[in-house]
Amino acid sequence: MLQTELPFDPPKSEMKHLSYRERLAKLLKGNLDFHGEKGATHVHAWHAFPARFPPRLPERFITELTQPGDIVFDPMMGSCTTLLEAVISGRRAVGTDIDPLSLRLAQAKLNAADMKNTRESGDELIESVRHRLSNGKDALEKSLKKRFDPKTKAFADYWFAHSTQIELAALADEIEKIENRTLRAFFTLVFSSVIITKSGGVSLARDLAHTRPHRVTDKIPASPVAEFGKRLQRNLNRLTCHPQAESMVMEANSQRLPLAKETVDLIVTSPPYANNAIDYMRAHKFSLVWLGHSVSSLSRLRRTYIGGESTTGTEFLPLPAYSEHIVGRLTASDRKKGRMLHRYYSEMSRTLSEMHRVLRPGRAAVVVVGTSVIRGTDIEIQKCLREIGEHHGFEHIHTAVRRLDRNKRMMPARWNTSNTGIEARMHEEYVIGFLKTE
């Protein structure tokens, strides 16, 4: 589509005279592509995160549908895009996620305005790491030995060269010693950003940020300490001041939200893909093992992510008619995949029910979701989630289709390789707009 053919964007002056419902409809019918807009030079870009949405997307709904002081909520906050945009525009932000890396990123990003003397502290940190590397190698070897249980050690040995492990252990040790929580959270984020990059960072992996890592033998990994220094500098350059609106993040499953009913003014969120196309834990454990998590505990946690493959112990819910039909169609061609999809829609049903409960009447929930094709079958996610949302009492206002920016968005690696019809559709996603009627 040519630029001139893009849907019309409503001017702000016109929006003022519309009712809340009309504003929501108008926003959904406007241009939601946001290609080539802000992001890379911002706190948003402090750390790689697959399938995050462009900051302008939540920003537009937040500024047009809420007032300063209102509560904006994202039950699956990921890299914190919605929450950051909320606090930047003076709204209060609440977020939940089950991913330990997401929670750590939120802690660092939402407190960015509190950081004092960060550059000096960063230089001191690097200095003490370098000192330990040149004077305390034996102690570091011992510390590395104690760091992991056998299974986690086997993981670290497979994916990281020994010299890299020594540097990472020194960095992790020194970061743990920092007393100021905000600084510690920021340095932890920088540490993780050195490992989780498109190219696999300082590990022996490639395609890490795409969450499909594979080990390569011809890679000469860069020095973690040198990379840490570069990232520190780059992230500090991206540190923009933003108002310190209140924010709260919680480790919680979106199917059981720790919020009272009718407490939030707007939800903007994006759930994981239905076909497990992005396996967050597969990439995130590369840095989480250095932050005190064991491979076994992370594997247990991975099973609880929405969109996971395993259906052992799943509490399946009865689905409304069309969603039941789509699950049945897939089950007929592949029973296992059919059960996986049933799990996904059951989990999304509990999530949408919780979103409806915590939202104030008369307010909107915006759900951004990727297209999914399983075994060659389009699972019609936009129709099914709409139907499930309506089943829980939401009024569906409109579903927009937005085109992903291939250059920016980190998508599953295999999607970048072919140009078939299905692959082309994978470069679109849906923005489903719901209203909780009064």
Ligand SMILES: C[S@@+](CC[C@H](N)C(=O)[O-])C[C@H]1O[C@@H](n2cnc3c(N)ncnc32)[C@H](O)[C@@H]1O
């Ligand atoms: C597509 S990402 C969200 C990206 C986010 N919109 C952003 O811009 O960074 C989906 C998120 O859902 C989270 N998630 C998966 N299962 C969850 C669950 N049961 N409860 C809460 N969050 C969950 C994942 O950890 C991941 O961070």
